[in-house]
Amino acid sequence: MDKLEEYRQEIDQLDEQIQRLLVQRRELTEQVGIYKREHQIPVEQEGREKEIYHNIATNYPIPVAEDLFEIYRKIIAVSKRQQEDEHCE
Numbered sequence: 001m002d003k004l005e006e007y008r009q010e011i012d013q014l015d016e017q018i019q020r021l022l023v024q025r026r027e028l029t030e031q032v033g034i035y036k037r038e039h040q041i042p043v044e045q046e047g048r049e050k051e052i053y054h055n056i057a058t059n060y061p062i063p064v065a066e067d068l069f070e071i072y073r074k075i076i077a078v079s080k081r082q083q084e085d086e087h088c089e
């Protein structure tokens with residue numbers, strides 16, 4: 001097997017783990033959404049989002065942290081949309 005194929009197999013394995021974790025995260029944020037609805041708490045929690053970005057900035061050097069910020073902006077946007085949709089049900 002050539003080297004490129006080997007790299008891609010490794011990427012596939014990592015992607016499986018990432019997807020599994022993202023689905024677990026999604027299930028949790030769904031529960032958070034239900035809790036917020038029951039307790040009339042707004043979906044968007046700016047302070048919590050800042051904490052998440054702060055944790056990333058603390059754990060990774062700038063170029064890596066910036067890439068992670070970009071990915072997390074999307075993850076959090078999707079989880080807020082999911083919670084907003086639950087709010088409408």
Ligand SMILES: O=C(O)C(=O)C[C@]1(C(=O)O)C=C[C@@H](O)C=C1
Nearest residue numbers: 029032043044045048049076079
């Ligand atoms: O912590 C929350 O309140 C969540 O709903 C989770 C989450 C996230 O996806 O991490 C989503 C929306 C909030 O604005 C902040 C964080």
